Amino acid sequence: MNIHDLDTPALLIDLDVMERNLSxxxxxxxxxxxxxxxHIKTHKIPALARKQIxxxxxxxxxxxxxxAEVMLEAEPPxxxxxxPVFGESKLNRLMNVARKTRLLVAVDxxxxxxxxxxxxxxxxxxxxxxxxxxxxxHRVGVESERLPALLEGLRALxxxxxRGVACYPGHIKSLDPAGEAxxxxxxxxxxxxxxxxxxxxxxxxxxxxxxxxxxGLTEIRPGxxxxxxxxxxxxxxxxxxxxxxxxxxxxxxxxxxxQMIIDGGSKTFSSDxxxxxxxxxxxELQEAPLARFHKMNEEHGYIALDNGEQFSIGDRVRIVPNHxxxxxNLHETVYGVRGDRVEQSWAVxxxxxxx
Amino acid sequence: MNIHDLDTPALLIDLDVMERNLSxxxxxxxxxxxxxxxHIKTHKIPALARKQIxxxxxxxxxxxxxxAEVMLEAEPPxxxxxxPVFGESKLNRLMNVARKTRLLVAVDxxxxxxxxxxxxxxxxxxxxxxxxxxxxxHRVGVESERLPALLEGLRALxxxxxRGVACYPGHIKSLDPAGEAxxxxxxxxxxxxxxxxxxxxxxxxxxxxxxxxxxGLTEIRPGxxxxxxxxxxxxxxxxxxxxxxxxxxxxxxxxxxxQMIIDGGSKTFSSDxxxxxxxxxxxELQEAPLARFHKMNEEHGYIALDNGEQFSIGDRVRIVPNHxxxxxNLHETVYGVRGDRVEQSWAVxxxxxxx
Numbered sequence: 001m002n003i004h005d006l007d008t009p010a011l012l013i014d015l016d017v018m019e020r021n022l023s024x025x026x027x028x029x030x031x032x033x034x035x036x037x038x039h040i041k042t043h044k045i046p047a048l049a050r051k052q053i054x055x056x057x058x059x060x061x062x063x064x065x066x067x068a069e070v071m072l073e074a075e076p077p078x079x080x081x082x083x084p085v086f087g088e089s090k091l092n093r094l095m096n097v098a099r100k101t102r103l104l105v106a107v108d109x110x111x112x113x114x115x116x117x118x119x120x121x122x123x124x125x126x127x128x129x130x131x132x133x134x135x136x137x138h139r140v141g142v143e144s145e146r147l148p149a150l151l152e153g154l155r156a157l158x159x160x161x162x163r164g165v166a167c168y169p170g171h172i173k174s175l176d177p178a179g180e181a182x183x184x185x186x187x188x189x190x191x192x193x194x195x196x197x198x199x200x201x202x203x204x205x206x207x208x209x210x211x212x213x214x215x216g217l218t219e220i221r222p223g224x225x226x227x228x229x230x231x232x233x234x235x236x237x238x239x240x241x242x243x244x245x246x247x248x249x250x251x252x253x254x255x256x257x258x259q260m261i262i263d264g265g266s267k268t269f270s271s272d273x274x275x276x277x278x279x280x281x282x283x284e285l286q287e288a289p290l291a292r293f294h295k296m297n298e299e300h301g302y303i304a305l306d307n308g309e310q311f312s313i314g315d316r317v318r319i320v321p322n323h324x325x326x327x328x329n330l331h332e333t334v335y336g337v338r339g340d341r342v343e344q345s346w347a348v349x350x351x352x353x354x355x
Numbered sequence: 356m357n358i359h360d361l362d363t364p365a366l367l368i369d370l371d372v373m374e375r376n377l378s379x380x381x382x383x384x385x386x387x388x389x390x391x392x393x394h395i396k397t398h399k400i401p402a403l404a405r406k407q408i409x410x411x412x413x414x415x416x417x418x419x420x421x422x423a424e425v426m427l428e429a430e431p432p433x434x435x436x437x438x439p440v441f442g443e444s445k446l447n448r449l450m451n452v453a454r455k456t457r458l459l460v461a462v463d464x465x466x467x468x469x470x471x472x473x474x475x476x477x478x479x480x481x482x483x484x485x486x487x488x489x490x491x492x493h494r495v496g497v498e499s500e501r502l503p504a505l506l507e508g509l510r511a512l513x514x515x516x517x518r519g520v521a522c523y524p525g526h527i528k529s530l531d532p533a534g535e536a537x538x539x540x541x542x543x544x545x546x547x548x549x550x551x552x553x554x555x556x557x558x559x560x561x562x563x564x565x566x567x568x569x570x571g572l573t574e575i576r577p578g579x580x581x582x583x584x585x586x587x588x589x590x591x592x593x594x595x596x597x598x599x600x601x602x603x604x605x606x607x608x609x610x611x612x613x614q615m616i617i618d619g620g621s622k623t624f625s626s627d628x629x630x631x632x633x634x635x636x637x638x639e640l641q642e643a644p645l646a647r648f649h650k651m652n653e654e655h656g657y658i659a660l661d662n663g664e665q666f667s668i669g670d671r672v673r674i675v676p677n678h679x680x681x682x683x684n685l686h687e688t689v690y691g692v693r694g695d696r697v698e699q700s701w702a703v704x705x706x707x708x709x710x
Contacts, residue, residue, distance in 0.1 A: 007710035271626035355362035
């Protein structure tokens with residue numbers, strides 16, 4: 001099948017680029033003796049998680065129990081749920097996951113650790129835990145001063161096995177001088193904490209290739225690197241040609257001069273602005289990088305053609321999204337392509353798994 | 356089942372409020388001799404489309420062919436696809452819809468009307484068309500001066516039956532003096548155009564209750580009115596207590612003073628800001644209207660508690676979203692509630708039907 005036979009809007013994954021991205025990070029982590037535990041929130045597809053494992057990932061990372069349930073299909077050796085799990089029903093579901101694969105859970109409060117321990121005792125399983133500390137993002141995680149007390153509390157709880165510590169340095173976005181400073185602070189913080197832990201887990205895509213500079217870190221959990229997006233380019237962590245995902249849309253109206261309307265809007269691309277701040281665009285057109293994709297409604301995109309670009313009704317364009325993770329979440333099916341050939345399609349099985 | 360037995364995040368529909376919203380608009384349109392052709396993009400649930408029809412709607416409006424396919428389950432007497440349909444595969448699917456119910460399509464260019472006519476001839480069906488004109492939003496629709504030529508061209512095409520004209524006055528947001536002026540211009544434009552047409556279709560939720568002032572209008576196509584949201588309140592078209600949808604979330608971290616983290620972010624609420632401009636919040640907490648829901652990641656919401664509000668891990672909050680249509684699109688299942696009782700659940704069957 002040719003990509004022109006697909007109905008639009010359609011999310012296309014350039015398989016050559018994706019495979020290059022996967023290999024580059026697998027090679028980087030191997031070269032530096034780091035473990036790789038990729039976050040599946042970006043692709044949400046068990047078959048792609050399997051590819052990551054086959055390339056050497058030691059396991060995968062999920063945000064929600066619902067994602068972990070779907071990802072069992074990939075037969076991962078270990079699943080880290082990197083999010084506080086709360087409530088009897090979710091804990092029961094989590095214990096079912098623990099019966100099927102090795103489970104790790106990130107915990108930042110004994111208030112969530114106690115019911116987790118009780119659920120593990122009732123289910124007669126052992127659950128690995130990572131004590132989560134705040135690396136500066138101020139989202140979850142205890143302040144590092146309170147980490148020893150958290151660790152001590154966790155060690156006292158039955159059926160929980162403390163395997164180490166975790167943080168999410170999601171605020172370290174770039175390699176500019178300010179970013180380097182944050183990286184140094186992070187490195188100092190982690191090397192103080194790391195001592196003696198089997199697992200010291202961190203890492204996100206924007207600062208991925210700086211991970212080997214963080215002393216004491218044993219593993220990274222990047223997600224976006226499999227596809228990359230305009231945010232990754234803006235963070236300096238990849239080049240434009242490393243973006244594997246484009247969203248193909250059709251021009252459906254040219255009724256107004258200097259503007260065209262495409263058949264995708266906020267339900268196709270998401271309303272996520274650039275994480276570096278709003279630069280007024282919702283994506284970059286491969287065919288016309290200077291055209292401004294400046295406005296969206298739910299099903300319509302407005303593209304200003306300030307430089308005399310010519311498009312007609314029925315023309316197709318391919319657009320690199322700002323934030324690929326949330327865009328993937330909006331598509332039921334996505335397509336793996338090489339050149340103009342559609343090589344395969346995947347259902348986005350973990351999309352919408354909010355609970 | 357009690358709402359506290361649901362896993363979070365969960366989208367709850369207050370059925371008393373929804374039923375009041377549905378009746379109010381059904382009564383308003385009847386009182387003013389207007390037809391109601393609600394847009395299903397807001398709820399995306401065939402059972403709710405059926406409720407609208409049972410209350411007197413003459414049919415429903417869809418954006419995409421995929422939505423129309425799903426909505427056949429509601430057995431609507433007529434479906435309007437209010438969006439240019441392009442491409443052989445989509446036209447074939449559209450003709451299958453036309454075999455099952457009366458079909459209307461909005462068209463703003465002969466370039467899309469010709470293949471539509473050819474598909475209707477091949478399928479041996481008659482397709483009703485509405486000529487779409489631009490009411491000032493500058494999205495789709497021909498300028499009103501070009502409408503007579505479009506109508507003439509459409510009348511010449513076999514198996515298409517011109518039944519009238521349509522516009523989308525989505526830029527008329529409020530009842531403030533500026534809004535009133537736009538409404539007067541729209542009314543003047545429509546009364547010039549309306550003459551002799553069976554159908555003169557317009558109307559969106561924000562200016563809904565002004566529709567009877569627009570001379571010549573025969574029908575309205577509001578969507579959001581079934582639930583309403585913070586945008587509808589800001590537009591002055593409903594009160595806060597007319598918002599039927601809240602998203603229930605759980606507090607999962609209070610590690611940082613003056614802040615709490617909930618288990619929902621941009622994949623639960625969407626990143627849509629207020630249509631009146633960014634006021635820095637992603638939703639309003641029922642339990643603490645002054646708390647600032649000021650930041651989101653994909654699965655986390657950050658809420659600043661500037662006024663000494665006290666919450667603990669495990670507490671649940673209910674949040675009115677900025678834009679309910681895109682929030683609904685993110686949830687697989689939603690729950691109809693009265694008070695704390697869960698009366699029913701619905702799969703959001705038309706979610707993600709992008710093509």
